[in-house]
Amino acid sequence: MKDLKYLISVLVGAMSYGILSTIVVLAYDKGYQLGEVVGTQLVTGCILAWLLALYTKVREKRTQGRQVTVGGSSAVVRSRLSWKNRIVLMLAGAPTVVTGLMYYQSLRYVPASLAIILLFQFTWISVLIQAVSKRKWPDKVTLLTLLLLFGGTLLAAGIMDQGEARFNVLGLTLGLLSAVSYSMFIIFSGKAVPEVHPAYRSAWMVTGGMLLLFILFPPYFLFNGLLWSQLLLFGFLLGLFGAFIPPVLFAIGVPHIGGGMAGILGAAELPVAVLLSSFVLHEQVSGLQWVGVIVVLLGVVLPELSKLRWNNVDAKKV
Template sequence: MKYVLLVFLGACSYGILSTIVKLAYGQGYSPAEVIGGQMFFGFLLTWIPALFFLRTKPNKRQLMLLVAVGIAVGSTGVFYYNALQSIPASIAIVLLFQFTWMGVLAEAIISRRRPDTPTLFSLGLLLIGTLLSGGLFETGGLAQFHLTGVIFGLLAAVAYTLFILFSGKAAVTVNPWIRSSGMATGSFLLVACIYPPVFVWNGALWDGLFPYVFLLAFFGILIPTVCFNFGVPHIGPGMAAILGAAELPMAVFSSFIILHESVSWLQVVGVVIILIGIILPELMRKRGKRQEASLS
């Protein structure tokens, strides 16, 4: 249960990011400054605690694997931002959340085992809840599904699925703090190539950008990466993908509380359905175990 809670906490941490990004954009900062700053400080924040565990250094192969997983994290942000250039945020978040079924499918293919009934039922609820809470039915329909945006949105979902999948398999014998710093290094290297960190020397960082990118690094790199590295190896990528759906309810909640954005009843219903879809598999499994115990 503690590993389930860790992954749930990491997913909720991701949900706060959209609110912080909107606040930063409202102050006039560019996506390059915001994304680049997030990855830069994420790199620093993850390496500070990792320095205390360097006595168990990963070998070169393990380090390369961790950097590769980190590139998947950085790719998620880059693809998602590009999706937002041509489609509304409500549609982009729905596309990103296809990682729920992608993660379960990937685990089924790798393990050569069909997902159990609770998992499949939960996925159905998550997809319905995502469509409702994302406000898809209130955005004007299929006319807003621009092909380029859809492609980037689905690529973001694939990249996030790869992160969930391999964060529980890459260099699992390495200390989780070291694993997190290695992944953050991969994210930073990728984003630095696309968005060079000019904010470090052009004055933007100390002219108001710092609080936003520091919070994005804390809630978007440090907390979720560490939580996933501790939790996913113990619960598997399929269950992690389901728990990852907690990001959307948290995004809706934080936007409502901090940004005072209006939330429709359809979105509230969608959030409730997502939460039921997250909790349901564990409840059904526990019930099945109790029934097996009573029969034996």
């Protein structure tokens, strides 16, 4: 039970991601545009991330001071980054912006309950990318996972209920591109200066993402007074639940529960997004679509459960 708080930490972080699509749709209903929505999210997220980095730096200095007082030596402060490392981290943050732009734009054309299903295709896309890069055919568990994800997606998307007529090709394409971008983020972000404290990594990655966004969508909302309307509220909520809370909670919980369990709990994003789209946005989600959501969740957790099982078997042998 001592790991319960870490399990809850990762679970809440994943559920926070599931809130985003509903907030974006509500912002669109108020007339705000894509660049304004994503821009305010990243400005808020960047401010919160740097406040956390500053707090972490102050704590490190206090700890360093205590070490000097007690032992006469001190550890190297992990906040010291070369500009090369900073640039690497900022570049690693770029795919998150592309993911957000594609995902949020897809919400203009397809229901939020479908958009999140499309984003979740990053699971098999990541497997495909790694299989091609390593030139290694996926094992049986992975192939079963891909089959579950594909079948579950067809059900959850509502194709069996309503056919293809209600689907917008552009929305579907944008949703799938967001999954590709997110897959790239997962693959590359973990390799970007992993020895640096998560607070500093997050701050520089969000900063890099914000700069890229401002190149693509100049931040006129910062100067034309629009920021001080309801846009600020939407941006704050998106920044809080998208760019701040999940990374912090994952940094707290994942080291204690492991990547496998974190992957299982991370799937909580999907049902939260579908539930909110149903109850808040009043999108119709049929029973068959809920079956599809459950099948997709099974596809997400199956590889992790398989890893945990084999790890337990190996531990018993030892």
